[in-house]
Amino acid sequence: IPNVGAVNFFCNYEESRGNYLVDVDNNRMLDVYTQISSIPIGYNHPALLKLMANPNHLSTLVNRPALGILPPENFPDKLTESLLSVSPSGMTRVQTMACGSCSNENAYKAMFIWYRNKERGHNMPSDEDVSTCMINKAPGCPDLSILSFNGGFHGRTMGCLATTHSKAIHKLDVPSFDWPMAPFPRLQYPLEEFTRENAQEEARCLEETEDVIVKWRQKGNPVAGIVIEPIQAEGGDNHASPDFFKGLRNIARKHGCAFHVDEVQTGGGATGKYWAHEHWGMDDPADIVSFSKKLLTGGYYHKDELQADKPYRIFNTWMGDPSKNLLLAEVLNVIRRENLLEEVTRSGKALLNGLYDLQAQYPGILSRARGQGTFCAIDICDDATRNSILLKARDKGVLLGGCGDRSIRFRPALIFKEYHVHIFLNIFNDVLAEH
Amino acid sequence: IPNVGAVNFFCNYEESRGNYLVDVDNNRMLDVYTQISSIPIGYNHPALLKLMANPNHLSTLVNRPALGILPPENFPDKLTESLLSVSPSGMTRVQTMACGSCSNENAYKAMFIWYRNKERGHNMPSDEDVSTCMINKAPGCPDLSILSFNGGFHGRTMGCLATTHSKAIHKLDVPSFDWPMAPFPRLQYPLEEFTRENAQEEARCLEETEDVIVKWRQKGNPVAGIVIEPIQAEGGDNHASPDFFKGLRNIARKHGCAFHVDEVQTGGGATGKYWAHEHWGMDDPADIVSFSKKLLTGGYYHKDELQADKPYRIFNTWMGDPSKNLLLAEVLNVIRRENLLEEVTRSGKALLNGLYDLQAQYPGILSRARGQGTFCAIDICDDATRNSILLKARDKGVLLGGCGDRSIRFRPALIFKEYHVHIFLNIFNDVLAEH
Ligand code: FES
Numbered sequence: 001i002p003n004v005g006a007v008n009f010f011c012n013y014e015e016s017r018g019n020y021l022v023d024v025d026n027n028r029m030l031d032v033y034t035q036i037s038s039i040p041i042g043y044n045h046p047a048l049l050k051l052m053a054n055p056n057h058l059s060t061l062v063n064r065p066a067l068g069i070l071p072p073e074n075f076p077d078k079l080t081e082s083l084l085s086v087s088p089s090g091m092t093r094v095q096t097m098a099c100g101s102c103s104n105e106n107a108y109k110a111m112f113i114w115y116r117n118k119e120r121g122h123n124m125p126s127d128e129d130v131s132t133c134m135i136n137k138a139p140g141c142p143d144l145s146i147l148s149f150n151g152g153f154h155g156r157t158m159g160c161l162a163t164t165h166s167k168a169i170h171k172l173d174v175p176s177f178d179w180p181m182a183p184f185p186r187l188q189y190p191l192e193e194f195t196r197e198n199a200q201e202e203a204r205c206l207e208e209t210e211d212v213i214v215k216w217r218q219k220g221n222p223v224a225g226i227v228i229e230p231i232q233a234e235g236g237d238n239h240a241s242p243d244f245f246k247g248l249r250n251i252a253r254k255h256g257c258a259f260h261v262d263e264v265q266t267g268g269g270a271t272g273k274y275w276a277h278e279h280w281g282m283d284d285p286a287d288i289v290s291f292s293k294k295l296l297t298g299g300y301y302h303k304d305e306l307q308a309d310k311p312y313r314i315f316n317t318w319m320g321d322p323s324k325n326l327l328l329a330e331v332l333n334v335i336r337r338e339n340l341l342e343e344v345t346r347s348g349k350a351l352l353n354g355l356y357d358l359q360a361q362y363p364g365i366l367s368r369a370r371g372q373g374t375f376c377a378i379d380i381c382d383d384a385t386r387n388s389i390l391l392k393a394r395d396k397g398v399l400l401g402g403c404g405d406r407s408i409r410f411r412p413a414l415i416f417k418e419y420h421v422h423i424f425l426n427i428f429n430d431v432l433a434e435h
Numbered sequence: 436i437p438n439v440g441a442v443n444f445f446c447n448y449e450e451s452r453g454n455y456l457v458d459v460d461n462n463r464m465l466d467v468y469t470q471i472s473s474i475p476i477g478y479n480h481p482a483l484l485k486l487m488a489n490p491n492h493l494s495t496l497v498n499r500p501a502l503g504i505l506p507p508e509n510f511p512d513k514l515t516e517s518l519l520s521v522s523p524s525g526m527t528r529v530q531t532m533a534c535g536s537c538s539n540e541n542a543y544k545a546m547f548i549w550y551r552n553k554e555r556g557h558n559m560p561s562d563e564d565v566s567t568c569m570i571n572k573a574p575g576c577p578d579l580s581i582l583s584f585n586g587g588f589h590g591r592t593m594g595c596l597a598t599t600h601s602k603a604i605h606k607l608d609v610p611s612f613d614w615p616m617a618p619f620p621r622l623q624y625p626l627e628e629f630t631r632e633n634a635q636e637e638a639r640c641l642e643e644t645e646d647v648i649v650k651w652r653q654k655g656n657p658v659a660g661i662v663i664e665p666i667q668a669e670g671g672d673n674h675a676s677p678d679f680f681k682g683l684r685n686i687a688r689k690h691g692c693a694f695h696v697d698e699v700q701t702g703g704g705a706t707g708k709y710w711a712h713e714h715w716g717m718d719d720p721a722d723i724v725s726f727s728k729k730l731l732t733g734g735y736y737h738k739d740e741l742q743a744d745k746p747y748r749i750f751n752t753w754m755g756d757p758s759k760n761l762l763l764a765e766v767l768n769v770i771r772r773e774n775l776l777e778e779v780t781r782s783g784k785a786l787l788n789g790l791y792d793l794q795a796q797y798p799g800i801l802s803r804a805r806g807q808g809t810f811c812a813i814d815i816c817d818d819a820t821r822n823s824i825l826l827k828a829r830d831k832g833v834l835l836g837g838c839g840d841r842s843i844r845f846r847p848a849l850i851f852k853e854y855h856v857h858i859f860l861n862i863f864n865d866v867l868a869e870h
Contacts, residue, residue: 005746010508013498024508035501036752048497053490061496062483062762063448064731066470073445073459099533099753101540105592109609116608125607133606136597141611156751157540158594162571169747171568172560173551174544176576177610293752296499311440312604316591317471317728318534323758327497 016043019413019420021399029394030424033401037233037265037411038293040331041340045415051330060323067096067319068312075322082329083299086274088261088289089282091301096320100264100292101155104227106314107288107300108159111225111258112144113308118256123309144224145177145216147209147257149184151235151404154227154262163227166235166404180216180223182209184232185240189370190356202244206251213255225258225288226251230276233265236404237377239370242280249285258306260288268294269335269414272345272373279372294414296331297324340414348373350418351410354425362432368407376410377403385435392431398424451478454848454855456834464829465859468836472668472700472846473728475766476775480850486765495758502531502754510757517764518734521709523724524717526736531755535699535727536590539662541749542723542735543594546660546693547579548743553691558744579659580612580651582644582692584619586670586839589662589697598662601670601839615651615658617644619667620675624805625791637679641686648690660693660723661686665711668700671839672812674805677715684720693741695723703729704770704849707780707808714807729849731766732759775849783808785853786845789860797867800824803842811845812838820870827866833859 015022019042021031031039041048051057065072072078083094095110097103117123125140133140148154148163155161156170162177164170185202188194213223226248232238252259266276268291277285287306292298297320308314335341348371355369355378368379380386386406393400403409412420450457454477456466466474476483486492500507507513518529530545532538552558560575568575583589583598590596591605597612599605620637623629648658661683667673687694701711703726712720722741727733732755743749770776783806790804790813803814815821821841828835838844847855 005743006503006750007506008504010510011500011505013500013507014494016494016498021505035499035505038499038501038752043498044494045497049493052493052496055488058484058487059449059451059479061487061758062480063451063478064470064473065446065448066473068441069443070446070456070470071442072448075445099537099751101537101751102534102592105536108593109591112610113608125603129607130603133603133608133611134600135616136606136611136614140603140607141609144610156544157537157592158543158597159592162593165569168560168565168568168575169745171571172564172575172748173548173568174576175547175579175612176568176571177612179571181570308440310604312602313607315441316534316536317473323496 013043018042018045019416027397029397029399030420031399032410032412032416032424033399034411034413036293036401037270039413040268040294040296041334042413042415045334047330047334048327051326057326060326064318064321064323066317067322068315072322078322078325078329082325082332083295085332088275088277088285088301090284091289091303093304093307094301095299095314096325097298097300098318098320099298100290101157101160102316103264103290103292103298103300104154104262105157105159107260107290107302108146108225108227110288110302110306110308110314111146111260112142113313114258114306115144115224116142117309143221145179145221147180147182147213147216147223147226149182149228149232151184151232151238152227152229153232153234178221180212182212184235184238185244187239189368191239191241191370198241199243202240202247206244206247209248210251210255213251213257223255223257225260227260227262229262230266230279231271231372231375233409234403236407237370237409239372245277245280245285246282249282258287260290261286262290264290264292266375267291269341269344270294270373270375270411272341272348274341276372276375296328297321335414338415343417344373344414347412347416347418347421348376350421351376354421358425358429358432365432365435371410374410374412374416377407380406380408382406389431389435392434393427396427396431398427448478453477454851462832464832464834465855466834467845467847467851467859468834469846469848471728471836472705474848475703475729475731476769477848477850480769482765482769483762486761492761495761499753499756499758501752502757503750507757513757513760513764517760517767520767523710523712523720523736525719526724526738528739528742529736530734530749531760532733532735533753533755534733535725536592536595537751538699538725538727538733538735539589539697540592540594542695542725542737543581543660543662545723545737545741545743545749546581546695547577548748549693549741550579550659551577552744578656580614580656582615582617582648582651582658582661584617584663584667586619586667586673587662587664588667588669613656615647617647619670619673620679622674624803626674626676626805633676634678637675637682641679641682644683645686645690648686648692658690658692660695662695662697664697665701665714666706666807666810668844669838671842672805672844674807680712680715680720681717684717693722695725696721697725699725699727701810702726704776704779705729705808705810705846707776707783709776711807711810731763732756770849773850778852779808779849782847782851782853782856783811785856786811789856793860793864793867800867800870806845809845809847809851812842815841815843817841824866824870827869828862831862831866833862
């Protein structure tokens with residue numbers, strides 16, 4: 001008997017199609033949550049069904065290799081076709097992994113290795129490094145930290161969890177590291193109406209971030225890397241401006257910290273670009289960019305310097321899964337063929353404008369509509385009302401998800417068109433009218 | 436460009452069959468390493484090819500659900516058919532995960548949650564617990580530890596890595612927890628010839644384990660759980676007797692620590708039983724048993740008490756992958772239909788006897804032949820000779836893997852028959868004769 005405490009309901013995935021999820025009682029729901037934002041082009045996309053029905057791919061499905069030591073012959077080509085065809089600016093390398101957590105854990109390890117070699121000035125660990133690391137002690141296991149942000153979410157394995165600060169239930173009772181947390185800007189929306197206030201808030205957060213870096217260095221636990229989401233997702237869909245991220249990138253550079261952008265939830269097209277950080281317009285946005293969810297495989301891109309200096313330092317049995325790369329390559333084909341990023345931009349505008357209208361209409365219930373592409377959210381007056389809205393929407397055939405304390409997040413697939421936006425807005429309006 | 440430092444060679448998985456791996460130059464090798472012990476029934480098994488070619492399963496391949504919230508309707512049945520049909524003694528619950536690392540990370544979290552609730556006497560965290568955990572501080576993120584063993588390997592994400600003590604290169608430069616390590620018995624082989632010496636060594640290790648538990652409790656970092664492999668794999672194929680594990684189980688009980696048996700490498704049949712711990716002959720062998728590799732999906736079994744008290748405490752986006760469960764169910768059918776566990780026991784005897792013979796013939800090169808089922812290993816006089824033997828064997832068409840400082844480990848698939856053993860032994864003999 002698995003843990004069923006969190007189960008919403010059982011689904012009929014065979015019958016689900018496109019933007020519509022079908023449950024076990026044959027109820028058909030417009031899915032605006034898509035398996036916690038992990039379904040890129042909807043259910044049972046014909047291109048993916050065709051791909052998986054191709055007998056040429058059977059071997060990839062039944063022979064999962066240890067990619068780090070015995071990759072399939074076509075693996076470099078497959079990477080070039082898929083992940084490397086959408087590399088973030090300045091990054092030519094990618095390391096596949098299997099989920100968001102191992103992607104981030106290994107990205108952190110890559111930053112620690114890079115930082116220690118930088119401190120050493122060379123790649124040769126001392127005998128003391130080698131002997132102490134075997135018993136979890138410094139200098140071999142050094143006192144180094146990753147700086148993360150209040151409200152951030154980077155996963156739930158123990159390294160990731162030390163950088164996650166979204167909800168107590170995620171962290172309670174699990175030992176953690178003494179790693180610093182900086183404030184993520186708490187902006188007012190719509191952003192363009194509060195530019196002055198928001199710029200002030202962001203300046204405050206940047207200043208505190210720098211203070212924290214100095215403080216942790218002084219107490220002997222220097223910040224090797226900074227990890228941040230371009231839009232905080234689990235923590236309540238919190239946005240910040242390109243200027244904020246540029247400032248942060250500069251702070252990282254100034255203090256010799258690696259800069260890791262966690263695109264596990266934001267990556268893959270939902271903001272109207274492959275990577276949310278592209279909206280910052282920077283040539284050198286990051287040292288590491290991690291991904292998973294809509295990319296179907298996990299992994300991270302990195303700059304050359306962040307490549308571990310020896311084999312087996314960043315390693316595990318599977319190092320990803322070629323069957324997921326296969327699916328991803330076809331997903332990217334579909335995105336290109338069907339111009340889905342433009343579609344997302346169009347649908348996203350309609351969605352955000354619709355949310356603005358509803359929030360003007362129901363100011364007692366709704367506030368802080370915000371978003372980029374279809375990666376949108378809105379706040380509800382309180383947690384109880386939020387949950388009742390989620391349930392009523394489901395009864396009327398729309399599946400939504402919550403995030404933060406009292407937000408609803410919208411996470412449709414990339415094939416969510418303008419007419420789906422209008423179907424959704426009509427139903428959402430009905431639900432709100434009943435409140 | 437991925438990290439290629441550890442790549443042995445590129446493979447042609449389409450052309451690989453059964454126990455034979457084919458490389459990109461069409462060399463056909465008897466595979467006695469099987470992707471770091473993760474291929475259960477050989478390459479391109481007809482039953483698996485047939486399964487994946489079945490159009491009824493296309494939906495499972497293209498729609499990966501968030502299993503924790505929206506499982507497919509047949510998921511409980513699929514678990515009953517597959518994982519729950521081989522539950523370890525005393526365990527009725529299973530939590531699927533995606534790899535060995537997330538299986539162990541979440542098993543550790545389950546032990547911490549259980550331990551803290553036991554300390555509290557109830558499930559209600561204090562306000563201080565809730566507020567401190569958000570900033571990585573005690574009591575919310577408590578000072579609790581997992582005890583592990585010298586030479587153990589439990590994965591490379593940061594929680595797992597704090598319990599891994601096999602090689603420095605795995606741990607170097609990565610911050611860790613102040614968690615205790617106890618000695619794993621260093622036995623003499625063949626076990627039955629050194630029963631007295633080995634019993635003494637095991638008694639010493641049990642005593643030290645108990646001392647370490649007391650010491651860590653006294654310094655305010657109590658041991659919430661003990662994690663151990665039934666046979667230490669990466670650390671050099673180190674065995675211990677059923678009495679040792681019984682003693683350890685009793686120590687865990689006496690000191691109120693959960694007992695976690697990590698069967699990521701040993702599970703799935705290679706020892707001649709589904710679970711290596713079955714050889715201990717205990718009704719209540721463990722509180723948690725984790726698995727991955729040959730099981731194709733990750734996860735852990737656990738006793739009722741180790742169930743987290745609230746939803747979303749043990750959680751992530753995917754919580755496993757139904758497409759891997761599908762494969763596993765068929766693998767288990769094949770194991771039963773073809774009596775593969777008996778086959779493994781038979782092949783394992785032939786393999787170990789063959790290794791005994793070779794070690795009598797080449798006492799200057801070989802020593803300490805050991806094994807259970809086909810999960811065998813032998814030591815080579817030094818690291819350089821080991822590596823040269825591995826290379827020469829490969830040139831003669833046998834793919835082997837190393838472990839520990841100077842061991843060779845044998846990890847064939849469950850379909851490795853007695854005649855494969857003899858093919859291997861002949862080639863191995865040739866390689867040794869040349870040395
Ligand atoms: S930690 Fe990512 S798949 Fe297990």
